Amino acid sequence: MKILHCPLNGPRNISEFVCGGEVVEMPEAGAATDGEWADYVFGHENARGAVREWWFHVPTAYWFIAERDTGTDEILRTYPASEVFGRRPP
Amino acid sequence: MAEPGAYARRSFVYRELAACGARFRGAGGAAVAVDFGDPEGERRSLARLGLCDLSPLPRIGFRGPAALDWLRAKRVRGLDRDNRADIQRSGALAVRLAPTEALVLGNPAGRGNLCDRLEAALDENPEPGCYKAMRRDGSFHFLLAGAHAADAMATLCGVDLRPLAFPAGSVAQTSVARISTIVIAVALGEVPAFHLLGDSASASYAWSVLVDAMTEFDGVPVGLDAVRHAIGANAGRSAG
Known part of the structure; x- marks a missing residue:
């Protein structure tokens, strides 16, 4: 059984989680070109090595960020999204 | 019956x-x-x-950035840690599920009416950033x-x-x-x-x-x- 450490719930079976893809910065909606926006929505770096990814704990509907080595599939670190994004704008 | x-x-x-x-x-x-x-x-x-x-x-949930503070102001005890349940004086159970979510379970013995009291209080005086979750339904x-x-x-x-x-x-x-x-x-x-x-x-x-x-x-x-x-x-x- 592969275990992932959820920042809210602690260590849990990987089957309780869903990967939400790479963490990438959203372009400014009003200023981005169609190409930039399409790349944001559909493009993936798919890099080998340490990457930041969105992960979702299904029973609590909780999104957080995991740093994972895509070469070894080792989870390096998990933390709340608020560490990166702070508070939601009003 | x-x-x-x-x-x-x-x-x-x-x-x-x-x-x-x-x-x-x-x-x-x-x-x-x-x-x-x-x-x-x-x-x-x-x-x-x-x-x-x-x-x-009876049971009810509360969500939102102000939910926990609002519950504390209503003298709900505990709520200090995520994923922790605290028994209340009435025998009800207050559960902190996340920094923005809590759950209150009434006492199965039927004593007290904390859930109804909290729901009525929020209906009467809505609190920005605190919302009901209709757990009973x-x-x-x-x-x-x-x-x-x-x-x-x-x-x-x-x-x-x-x-x-x-x-x-x-x-x-x-x-x-x-x-x-x-x-x-x-x-x-x-x-x-x-x-x-x-x-x-x-x-x-x-x-x-x-x-x-x-x-x-x-x-x-x-x-x-x-x-x-x-x-x-x-x-x-x-x-x-």
Whole structure:
């Protein structure tokens, strides 16, 4: 059984989680070109090595960020999204 | 004894309960299964392993960035740590699920009315950043109690729920029989128990798999009277 450490719930079976893809910065909606926006929505770096990814704990509907080595599939670190994004704008 | 169809509020699993021989009584405008025809036997079974449906009883959730502060202002105790349940003076249970979410379960013994009081207070004076979650409509609520409760849960859930690893007051939001479930450990005096809450749409499925999981340990469905007896018989100790 592969275990992932959820920042809210602690260590849990990987089957309780869903990967939400790479963490990438959203372009400014009003200023981005169609190409930039399409790349944001559909493009993936798919890099080998340490990457930041969105992960979702299904029973609590909780999104957080995991740093994972895509070469070894080792989870390096998990933390709340608020560490990166702070508070939601009003 | 009451006919559940005569009540506007009844359990999500009242048909399954009736099929097992449940006898219903009205409580707070809802039809509650008080026993299955053998009250004495159910009280004894509860110490070993019993499953009780608490779905018709009061419970409510609160969400939003101001939810916890609002509850503290209403003198709800605890709420200090995520995934932690704290017993209130009335016997109700306050559960912090996240920094922006809490859950309040009424006392199964029927004493106090904390859920109704909190709901009325928020309706009367809405608080920005604090919103109700209608857990009584959206979530089933079962109580699995007895010395073998953790053994039965081990067949359905990957989290270690044995008393030493998961003592009373612990909360796990996890997958039970593949449905998202909130598991809350409490103690009915000497009897360990788990409150189980999940999506009401899965109530029939959850009831059936829990009944099935209990058979290995001679567990049986029990009525609310057996739970109330356990709480009452152990009043003054750490009744959950």
